[in-house]
Amino acid sequence: MPELPEVETVRRGLAPALEGAVIAKATAFRPDLRFPLPPGFAENITGKRVDSVDRRAKYLLLRIAGGMVMLSHLGMSGRYRIYKDAPPALEPHDHLELVTDSGVTIRYNDPRRFGILDLFPEEGLATHKLLASLGPEPLSNAFDGPALAAGLGDKRTAIKLAILDQRVVAGVGNIYASEALFRAGISPKRTARTVKRGRADKLAAAIRDVLNDAIAAGGSSLRDHRQTSGELGYFQHSFKVYGRGGETCPGCGTEAGIRQFVQGGRSTFYCAKCQR
């Protein structure tokens, strides 16, 4: 499911429930998701206070008092749901439950189990295998045209594939890659190394803007994504090209102008007239 805006939406939901709260009870209902959970995962966070709920790229990072970090990645189908009162019965694919000292229940559900849970000392943050090679945060001041162009470097791969590379820019996924390229007027097929100067400025701004717009809309709900309250996100109604193959281009009005094709095994949507 989740790209950066969906993860940020989840973070904003979890933060008020968890920050400053003590995890009175933690239960992991299976020993593994994509990877095995570290031994004693649930036991080691039980009784601990959560200092903050942060995000890096598509990773949620919970700072646990005592110097540990709990990492959570939602994979394709992960969801968090918060229950302020008595929670309903467990559902299929509920894999983790946290109950805070104020009686709030937080459940992680992930049918496809591509998600990740990890727990490690905060000294290991910079060198964590999953975090070490991530590129710039697209919403940070460090991300602009020159930074993007530098990340693209001499790559001869298509620009769509390049911005899906988490080392180039962290947090862009398949939906927002197509949407950002449409906003920037750049063809997804364009060779990455040719995106420089003006085009790079435009694309960096388009990435930032589309992510911010999506966050403001609570993310995009296609199948799985929900806010922690259970509410749907609604940015999917603002997609210009994603999922709109065969439709009229909203940019130039060309009938059936939105085309769909496969890049790197994943669907890309674009308008050949608006995007060069």
Added chain:
DNA sequence: CTACCATCCTGGTTGC
């Protein structure tokens, strides 16, 4: 470096 493929899983949709 690049392209391409398979892999980890389940579930919803599509097409016969």
Added chain:
DNA sequence: TGCAACCAGGATGGTA
């Protein structure tokens, strides 16, 4: 109605 094929927001690792 049934069933199989296909597709899905991610990411890694292997091969050529």
